Amino acid sequence: DQQVKQNSPSLSVQEGRISILNCDYTNSMFDYFLWYKKYPAEGPTFLISISSIKDKNEDGRFTVFLNKSAKHLSLHIVPSQPGDSAVYFCAASAMVGGAQKLVFGQGTRLTINP
Amino acid sequence: GAGVSQSPRYKVAKRGQDVALRCDPISGHVSLFWYQQALGQGPEFLTYFQNEAQLDKSGLPSDRFFAERPEGSVSTLKIQRTQQEDSAVYLCASSLVDRGLSGYTFGSGTRLTVV
Structure with missing residues (x-):
């Protein structure tokens, strides 16, 4: 049972344009949603997050939107830069047993073309 | 150290x-997590420690897996x-407090290949 899904395994965007990465979830108990960026041979790096009580969070070029009724979130990157090329993981968290356990999607490989 | 270190x-x-597989968390970080990432998949939770106490081991796939701190x-x-299906990247993460907004700091992982 995949609780967090990223249905696009890859995405290619031209430099300077907007990149939109999508994520769907099934569990209404998730209280935070996070995006991680991963380069090859490195661990995931925290990018941006949003609480389930918000519908938007912005940090520089990165904005995350949450649509709770649709159980959908998206990450917008604008303008896209070549250094943004990486695998992006959507993750959802819920407090279980005293810890914020993360449930990850399968990832989307973003390629920014010059 | 400055980050989470994993070896080998x-x-x-x-x-x-x-x-x-060894994990050196960031000094002072109370929480420590292990995740398993199979090829082409996202990381999956294995187990969680708060200080030396293993509070959740629900993600360990079998009794062949054991973690300690x-x-x-x-x-x-x-x-x-080890079995071939154990081949994966094993990621360790640590955090100072359990706050979903801050996330964790992950190490670079150990890539295990079983032949």
Whole structure:
């Protein structure tokens, strides 16, 4: 049972344009949603997050939107830069047993073309 | 140290061999997590420590997997009698407090290949 899904395994965007990465979830108990960026041979790096009580969070070029009724979130990157090329993981968290356990999607490989 | 350190970076094991993977969390980080990432998939939760106490081991796939953190700092994930399906990247993460908005700091992982 995949609780967090990223249905696009890859995405290619031209430099300077907007990149939109999508994520769907099934569990209404998730209280935070996070995006991680991963380069090859490195661990995931925290990018941006949003609480389930918000519908938007912005940090520089990165904005995350949450649509709770649709159980959908998206990450917008604008303008896209070549250094943004990486695998992006959507993750959802819920407090279980005293810890914020993360449930990850399968990832989307973003390629920014010059 | 400045980040979460994992060793070895790469491990090739023959089927049936026992392996031990080490995680050095950021100094002072109370929470420590182990995740398993299979090829083409996202990381999946294995187990969680708060200091030396293992509070959740619900993600460990079988009794061949064992994790410990005896002094509340360094943690070791041990896999006994490795199988081919154990081949994956094993990620360790630590955090100072359990706050979803801050997320964790992940190490670079140990890539285990069972042949």
